[in-house]
Amino acid sequence: MKDASFIQSLFSIFLLFSDTASVAADPNLLQDLCVADLNSTLRVNGFACKPTATVSEADFSYAGLATAGDTNSTVVGSKASAATVEKIPGLNTLGISMARVDYAPGGVNPPHTHSRATGIAFVLEGTLEVGFITTANKLISKTISAGEVFVFPRGLVHFQRNTGTTPAAALAAFNSQLPGTQSLALTLFTASPAVPEDVLEKAFQIGSNEVDKIKDRLHPK
Template identity: 35%
Template sequence: MSTNILNYSILLLVLFFAAPLAVVQSSDPDILSDFILPQGLGAVNVNGSFFTYTGMRTVVDSGEPQTFTVVKATMTEFPALNGQSVSYAVLQFPQDSINPPHTHPRSAELLFLVGGMLDVGFVDTENKLYTARLQPGDIFVFPKGLVHFQHNRGQGSAVAISAFGSASAGTVSVPGSVFTAGIDEGVLAKSFKTDVATIQKIKAGLAPKA
């Protein structure tokens, strides 16, 4: 009996110390310096330009895009964000365009609608759908890791700004991940209760245009 109690106590200790580690790994790690410099770049060579990102000028200077467009400022495009647990994106929606269902595994998304109208929504882990119709000035939060979408049903274009609590929130496209990642077509047909021919038509529709 005492051996079982000891083993049970050890198991509880392992779980106790493992749980915080799992939480830490699911978000951006804390840093022990003011900021992180790319390898080979010394602090003496850093000035304000390192902390400035000019990639959003294309949103301001160019005309309206013909298709749904995202301009991102993550640590990939803007290395100064590394370790800062923030990133940004500008979403441009021509009339009747969509941002297809997707998830951000490492962050919630806080969307601010600047212009136009958007229908937005997400599905929780109990398969309940939450939707809203946004007007300029409205803010909507998509909880971390949940499938969500945006659709411009309005008469004109729409522009939104999204903020993330991660320097690299990640994006997992539901249509892309399901139909273009190489999952066996027979598995997909059974999963969606259809036939392989239908799955092939869907995959062909998602293929990049030549």
């Protein structure tokens, strides 16, 4: 009987640890680095590592945020420049990335979400009205100026607007190597294949002519 009781106890402990292992993840990195092989077609919730022998300093640096984005190239008056794993392969598995956003006077970074990251924005110059909307449909908004920061919780719709008469710029940091950005208007009105027009009409309570006008403005032919 004692042997049976002992075996049962061991089996119970085994089940406990087996269940824990099935839901737990590695809390720390298992290697020094895993520089992304952007040419590999292999994907396992991220990028495959390229051979260590081919890793260089260039994999860990990027100069793309040094120059202001061309805000005249967009219809909304803002331009985002990302420094994600796609630009810095050395970010692979590290869980961080950055972006620079430049705003013309009155320019807007339209309502969008980052499905994989919380963001924190630091204003470099100018004044921005920033905000996000909770799932209870409450707007959390504030006007911030150079040197101030604002946090955007993961997955929540948020925006920024330059309320000044001069250009503005901000740096954003994310706790993901590839935050995933979805601009609501672009996602809904320029998707391919297209979202059915009657869905857009009913969702926004507009007619087909308005849907076509919005599509033309966001994605000129």
